[in-house]
Amino acid sequence: MSESITSVLAQRPLGLVFDIDGTLSPIAPTPDAARLYPGAAEYLRQASRFAHVGIITGRAVADGARIVNVEGLTYVGTHGLEWCQGLPSTHEIELIPEAVPYAQPGQELLDLAEKELVPQIPGLIVQRKSVGGTLHYRLASDPEQARTKILATLKEPAARLHMHLDEGKRAVEILAPLTINKGKALRRFVEHFRLKGVIFAGDDRTDLYGLLEIERLRQDGYAAHGIAVQHADTPPALLEHADSVVHGVEAMVDTLQQMTIAIGEEKE
Numbered sequence: 001m002s003e004s005i006t007s008v009l010a011q012r013p014l015g016l017v018f019d020i021d022g023t024l025s026p027i028a029p030t031p032d033a034a035r036l037y038p039g040a041a042e043y044l045r046q047a048s049r050f051a052h053v054g055i056i057t058g059r060a061v062a063d064g065a066r067i068v069n070v071e072g073l074t075y076v077g078t079h080g081l082e083w084c085q086g087l088p089s090t091h092e093i094e095l096i097p098e099a100v101p102y103a104q105p106g107q108e109l110l111d112l113a114e115k116e117l118v119p120q121i122p123g124l125i126v127q128r129k130s131v132g133g134t135l136h137y138r139l140a141s142d143p144e145q146a147r148t149k150i151l152a153t154l155k156e157p158a159a160r161l162h163m164h165l166d167e168g169k170r171a172v173e174i175l176a177p178l179t180i181n182k183g184k185a186l187r188r189f190v191e192h193f194r195l196k197g198v199i200f201a202g203d204d205r206t207d208l209y210g211l212l213e214i215e216r217l218r219q220d221g222y223a224a225h226g227i228a229v230q231h232a233d234t235p236p237a238l239l240e241h242a243d244s245v246v247h248g249v250e251a252m253v254d255t256l257q258q259m260t261i262a263i264g265e266e267k268e
């Protein structure tokens with residue numbers, strides 16, 4: 001582990017914050033098939049004895065928590081719009097008030113996708129969230145053609161409904177046009193727990209907001225470190241703004257294990 005990570009891990013209160021897909025869970029053919037890398041849940045559980053552990057994901061909270069399924073973590077879903085201070089089976093999910101007006105327009109776009117795109121693109125998966133959702137074209141016979149078709153079909157209706165389109169891994173995201181993102185969520189997490197040190201890890205476009213917030217937190221005097229999990233399709237900007245890079249989910253979970261051991265030793 002780098003000296004920079006070690007020095008952040010010595011801070012208390014400490015926060016450890018992770019994305020799910022591509023970070024703790026290998027990319028799978030469908031969203032439902034994704035699983036945490038072996039050992040990851042146990043390391044998160046152990047880490048949560050000594051640090052505030054957060055999951056900040058593009059998935060809905062209920063979906064992300066179903067995959068991670070560790071009690072005592074903070075689950076932040078739908079790119080920062082939903083919060084839950086534990087598993088949703090025992091804790092209430094809070095939808096941030098600014099997002100509420102965009103629930104209906106998001107549903108309309110997803111209805112349109114089901115009506116117009118699903119019949120034309122075999123393999124397209126429509127994933128609904130409390131606000132917006134994701135269209136997964138990974139299983140389409142020609143993914144690039146599917147992507148073009150989805151964006152062309154939704155561009156005008158999205159503008160009319162004041163919704164925002166973004167892209168993830170083989171996926172088009174339908175988002176509320178809010179300035180809330182994973183970076184804002186990370187800042188709120190840090191302030192909520194009055195953290196002195198924080199580590200954030202992610203692998204995709206939307207995780208860039210998290211890495212940029214790590215830079216701002218450091219400028220504001222926090223001990224902060226950003227990790228990019230590199231895959232073949234990792235956006236270059238993510239690598240430029242990361243303080244360290246690990247190669248793939250297995251290496252990320254190995255780093256999580258080392259961090260867990262280090263903070264356990266620090267405590268004793």
Ligand SMILES: O=P(O)(O)OC[C@H]1O[C@H](O[C@H]2O[C@H](CO)[C@@H](O)[C@H](O)[C@H]2O)[C@H](O)[C@@H](O)[C@@H]1O
Nearest residue numbers: 020021027028029030031034057058059169171
């Ligand atoms: O912020 P994340 O936790 O990384 O969530 C981003 C999106 O991840 C999921 O989709 C991605 O992973 C799937 C399973 O590995 C894969 O099949 C898909 O192609 C990827 O785009 C999730 O389903 C989305 O809701 C998230 O927005």
